[in-house]
Amino acid sequence: DEILSADVETNGLSPYTNKLWSVQIGDRNLSILFPWNALSEKSRKTLQEYMRGRSIMAHNAKFDYQFLYINGFD
Numbered sequence: 001d002e003i004l005s006a007d008v009e010t011n012g013l014s015p016y017t018n019k020l021w022s023v024q025i026g027d028r029n030l031s032i033l034f035p036w037n038a039l040s041e042k043s044r045k046t047l048q049e050y051m052r053g054r055s056i057m058a059h060n061a062k063f064d065y066q067f068l069y070i071n072g073f074d
Helices: 041-051 061-070
Strands: 004-010 020-026 031-035
Touching: 004 061, 020 041, 020 061
Parallel strands: none
Antiparallel strands: 004 020, 020 031
């Protein structure tokens, strides 16, 4: 099972009052930035499903996790 790297960009520090702007994921070969507010609901669900159950490495994991969780990621 390959480990993904993940990072988020937001417009503030609180996942309850601020917005998720983008989600970046990567592996050994590829990094992709997903502009969260520009994604369709179907695309959001596809990204959430792709990341479900995977091992994720993040630099600021607690912060990133909070924003991801509030926005429907497991």
